[in-house]
Amino acid sequence: MKYIAFVILLTFSIGVKAQSGVTNYGTNSGTQGDYSTYLGEDAGMIATGTYNVFAGYRAGRSTTTGIQNIFIGGRAGLFNTIGANNIFIGNNAGFNNTEGASNVFLGAGSGYENTTGTLNVFLGNNSGDANTTGSKNVFVGTGSGGSNLTGEQNVFIGYTAGSYNTTGNYNVFNGSRAGVNNSTGSRNSFTGFESGLNNTIGENNVFNGYWSGRSNTEGSNNVFNGYYSGYDNSTGSNNVFLGSATGINNTTGSNNVFVGGGSGRENLTGENNVFLGTYSGYKNTEGQDNVFIGRNTGYENISGKENLFLGTNAGRYNTTGRSNVFNGYQAGYNNADGGFNVFSGWRAGYSNASASNNVFSGYETGYNTTTGSKNLFDGYRAGRFNETGANNVYLGADSGFNNISGNNNLFLGYQAGYNETGSNKLYIENSNTINPLIWGDFQNDLVNINGQLGIGTNAPSEALEVVGTILSERLIVDRPSDGIIAQFGDPIPANPARRNFDFVSHQGAIDPTLEFSMFDNNFSNRFMVMARGNIEWVELNDAQDVQVFKVAGDPSLGAFIHMPKSNSRVVIGGYGDYLSSDGHKLVVKDGSAMIEGNILTNNKIGVGVTAAEIPNDYHLAVKGKMISEEVKVQLQGSWPDYVFASDYNLLSLQDLEQYITTQGHLPNIPTQSEIKKDGLLLGDMNAKLLEKIEELTLYTIQQQKELDKQTKKNKELEARLAKLEQLIEKSN
Incomplete structure (x- = not known):
């Protein structure tokens, strides 16, 4: 370059010296243009153009009207006619240029075949030597752009860079042999030794690094950045490989993003993958639609697809498992073919091999799980030692910690079910106790609450307190030690241990008792159902605790009903006020009564009559006809045998x-x-x-x-x- 600058300065000084005429050094029989300088035999031989500098054997020989050209070297710009503002330096530089203008060719044979191409810069022996009409190109390096014919706006820098480019446009090749085999590929950028070496028609690629994209032929829209990145890519398109040896074996895989040394190294046909981190997705060959972020994430993955691994060594040994999400250091580390899992947390699901459909969230959650599937573990070390257990839900730190093979469990709370090893259990608790706040057995439909349950209240005072309405088909209450099974209503002021409604059971040796009582606030027992030993009764009492009605069964007395009050009445088929003014004790309205036994009375019986209509001396009165198969009259007086x-x-x-x-x-x-x-x-x-x-x-x-x-x-x-x-x- 120093030599070139020296020649240019020398030529400039000569031109200045001869600016008012023509300076001619050498044999030239032609007519020379004004303000031109010719140096060498036949240099500018027929030139008429002005402000030209031709130095060398036959340099600018055919230039006619071309102006402001500088041709230095034997036969430089030999066939130039009207081309202007060109600089050709080197033997045969711009040899066939005729009308091409504003070109700079530096080096022997550079721009040799250029005819009408303009605004080109070729630096290096034989650089752009086949270019004919291609314009606005920059070729720097021996043989760079050597085969370019009509390609435009290319930049080739390096030994034979883009040497076989013919019609490709808008390319930038920087590095020895970079894009050397590119022919028609356009809008590519190759930087590095032999980067994009074999690209022929691939377009819109960016290869940056030693041998990056070396084998690419037709792949387009790729970005390879790093030593060996995308080395074997041939037709794969829309890939981004950043890092040493990233995607080195990729051939036809497309739409991949590999960032980090060795990431996606073995990928062949896998598509739509994103590998970010050193050796991430290292052995992936045909896996698709994966996202691996972190060192060694998805390292062993081969054909697994639709996975998302985040964190160093996450999904490290996954091979064919699909649709997994592993988030955290070594999350899903040993997963091989398990699918549809979500592991989030440090070493979550670490030992998983083939289990599927699990969700583990938290530090070492499901750490030992190998084949257990369809589990949900959320919390620090939840399900830590689970291996084959399936269909479990553990929510809370250390929940289900020691369960190995249990299935269908639900543990909620810190250390809930910590020591439970069985299946079908429910634990709701915040400790490792074996008597949790809520315990259940799904297989036998059992639930136990070890505490006080409030419904409609935040401050229950009993095992169950409900503020509101209860609807139930069945209620079973076990007998406690104090005998009071169930109580409803307000406490009785006179006896706070009792309430308006009491169910009581006393299991005594002599008279076991079952009692249901209703008390008013004065502790009067208004209603009672009692079973005591072999005696049972139901009774109603008034506000003074005086008995109104009683139905009882007694081995000595039998079953009986009594209503001891003098004003007691029984009305069947009507209400109590029916015929009340008549003073009847028993009334059957609109119906009949059948008595299979005896009817005894020490007063009157009337049929169709009122009591007032029965004479005092009579006990039976019938108003109307009476029919009978037989009537027996038991006389109290004499019989007429006296006649005889x-x-x-x-x-x-x-x-x-x-x-x-x-x-x-x-x-x-x-x-x-x-x-x-x-x-x-x-x-x-x-x-x-x-x-x-x-x-x-x-x-x-x-x-x-x-x-x-x-x-x-x-x-x-x-x-x-x-x-x-x-x-x-x-x-x-």
Whole structure:
């Protein structure tokens, strides 16, 4: 460069000296332009252009009207005609340039084939020597851009950099042999020895580093930065490899981002991956859609896809596992083919091998889990020693700490279920106790609360306190030591140990008792259900604790109901006020009553009548007809056997006829008016009728005796008549 500067200064000084004419050093038979300097045989031989400097054998020989050119070297700018503002320095530099303008060619053979290309800078022997019409290129280095024909706006710096570029445009190749085989690829930037060496048609690539993108041929839109980065990439596109040996074996994988030494080193066809960190995704070959951030993250991954590993050594040994999220130092470290896991925290899920669908969050959560799946562990060392347990939920530091193979557990709270090793358990607690605040067994549908539960209140005073309404199909309460099973309502002022509603059980040796009582605030037992030994009863009491109603069963007395108050009434089919003014104790409304036993009363029974309608001397009154198969009357007085006594005064038939004629009825029989007025006494009437029947019997006996006498007389008369008839016949 110092030599070139010296020549330019020398030429400038010569030109200044000859500025008012032509300075010619050498054989030249042509016509020279004004203010030009020619140095060498046939230099500027036919030139007419002005302000030219031609130095060297046949330099600028064919220039006609071209102006302000500097051609230094044998045959430099030999065929230039009208090209202007060019600088060609070196033998055969710009040899075939005709009309190309504003070019700078420095080096033997540089820009040799250029004809009309403009605004080019070629520095180095044979740099851009095949360029014809390509413009606005910068080629620096021996052979750089050597095969460029029409490519424009390229920058090739380095030995043979872009040497085979023909029509590629807008490329920047910086480094020995950088982009040497590029032909039509455009908008590429290659920096480093042999970077993009084999690129042919790949476009929009940035390769920065020794051998970066060396094997790329057609891959486009890639960024490779670092020693060996993207070395074997051929057709893979849209990749970003930053770091030594990043993506070194990638061939066709596309849409990858590898940042960090050795990251994605073995990737071949894997696509849509992001590896950030030294050796991250080192052995990935075909895995897709992965994000590995941190040193050695996903190091052994081969074909696993859709994973997100964050943290040094996270997912270190994952090979084929897919759709995992590992966040934290060595999170999911030993995972091989487990999928759909989320591990977040220092060494979370460290030993996981093939388990899937787990969520571990916190320091060493699920650390020993190998094949247990579908677990949720959240909190410092939650599920720390779990190995094969599945379908567990542990929320809280050290929760489920020692459980190894238990399944279907739910532990909530600090150290909840810490020592539980079984399955299907519920623990809600903030300590490692075996008697947690809430314990449950899902398999047997059991729940135990070791404390006070408030519903609708934050300050329960009992094991269960509910402020509000309870709806339940069934309630079972075990018997406590004090015998009070359940209490409802307010405490009784006279006895605070009892409440308005009490369920009590006393398991005594002599009289085990079960009691339900309802107390008013004066401690009067208004309602009681009692079972004591072999006796049971239900009773109602008034405000003075006086019994109103009682139903009881007693081995000695049997079952009974009693209502001891004098004003007690029973109304069936109606309300208590029905017929209350009538004073009835028992009323059956609009229905019948059937009693299979006896009905006994020491007063009156009325049918269809009121009590006032029954005469005082009568106990049964029926208004209407009465039907019966048999009626028995047990008389308290005499029976009419007296009729048959020898001293009975039986009226003669004549006297009887006379009595009937005068009285109109039999003697000792009530008249019609008497019956209508007073009715009849069935027993008395039957006795009277029997009296008349017996009298009639006596009359009949008397008549029979008279009849027998008359019959005897008739027979005697008949016998006498028969004898008389015989005598008469004999006499005739």
